[in-house]
Amino acid sequence: EDVDIPSRRVLITGATGLLGRAVFKEFNENNWNAVGCGFRRAQPRFEQINLLDCIAVHDIIHDFQPHVIVHCAAERRPDVVESQPDAASQLNVAASGNLAKEAAGVGAFLIYISTDYVFDGTSPPYKENDVPNPLNLYGKSKLEGEKAVLENNEDAAVLRIPVLYGEVERLEESAVTVMFDKVQFSNKSANMDHWQQRFPTNVKDVAAVCRQLAEKRMLDPSVKGTFHWSGNEQMTKYEMACAIADAFNLPSSHLRPITDCPVVGALRPRNAQLDCSRLEMLGIGQRTPFRTGIKESLWPFLVDKRWRQTVFH
Numbered sequence: 001e002d003v004d005i006p007s008r009r010v011l012i013t014g015a016t017g018l019l020g021r022a023v024f025k026e027f028n029e030n031n032w033n034a035v036g037c038g039f040r041r042a043q044p045r046f047e048q049i050n051l052l053d054c055i056a057v058h059d060i061i062h063d064f065q066p067h068v069i070v071h072c073a074a075e076r077r078p079d080v081v082e083s084q085p086d087a088a089s090q091l092n093v094a095a096s097g098n099l100a101k102e103a104a105g106v107g108a109f110l111i112y113i114s115t116d117y118v119f120d121g122t123s124p125p126y127k128e129n130d131v132p133n134p135l136n137l138y139g140k141s142k143l144e145g146e147k148a149v150l151e152n153n154e155d156a157a158v159l160r161i162p163v164l165y166g167e168v169e170r171l172e173e174s175a176v177t178v179m180f181d182k183v184q185f186s187n188k189s190a191n192m193d194h195w196q197q198r199f200p201t202n203v204k205d206v207a208a209v210c211r212q213l214a215e216k217r218m219l220d221p222s223v224k225g226t227f228h229w230s231g232n233e234q235m236t237k238y239e240m241a242c243a244i245a246d247a248f249n250l251p252s253s254h255l256r257p258i259t260d261c262p263v264v265g266a267l268r269p270r271n272a273q274l275d276c277s278r279l280e281m282l283g284i285g286q287r288t289p290f291r292t293g294i295k296e297s298l299w300p301f302l303v304d305k306r307w308r309q310t311v312f313h
Helices: 018-028 054-064 078-083 085-106 137-152 177-184 203-219 237-247 277-281 290-301 306-312
Strands: 009-013 033-038 068-071 109-115 157-161 190-193 225-228 255-258
Touching (some): 009 018, 009 054, 018 068, 018 203, 033 054, 068 085, 078 085, 078 137, 085 109, 109 137, 157 203, 177 190, 225 277, 237 255
Parallel strands (some): 009 068
């Protein structure tokens, strides 16, 4: 019998990643015909595409004719970008510019996912038109990606977001969830950064913002340019770790706040808080409280399974 396939089509790059999975799910569950593509982990669920292969990118866009493309694929680990700058630039800049050009060719609305790390963190909160000044190569590559996108497609959107967490396949997928083991194993003390101010943001909320932005754009062609979205709870990694411990009734006395500026790895901005009022004025947004979101994300990784019974029964 005939299956009703929604007429609105969206293509999601990086659909195997933490954010991409949430974006795919959000569109898929809200009456969009969603196709996800990935690279290393694509099959069997998603199309396997190397975004550096211009012909493959051209072909999938021309075959599928998406109305919207959400570009989540990126090298997003600052320390990896520092150690592999050329490869990171290929993906974050060159592939993004090419995708924007191909999107323009079929009249698709491109949403390029960028980062709060385009700012130096000295004078928050940052509005969309504040002057970027990235401190590390990751921030620089994403800023160059923004420029490449808007130069190749003036109708595209750039969505800057901060540190993400959500339903992870492994704890290392997010800089927030990766702390869970240190929180759980309270037999040894753990140093936690208490210097950098972060705004942990649930990928489900970013996915909802992408869908709402896409749907707003279908009605109003003036919806384009740069936007900011972020959770609104300001926390250091130490404070996040304490909140995680509290959410699972675990001790936190072994967690030690380190208030010095970190000296290893890529430089990070002290506080790159994003002002989200432009999206809020469009009536776009969704925010999950950190405690709620982190509990949903982390309970499958709980070592002491007895806790599950107390919470879920």
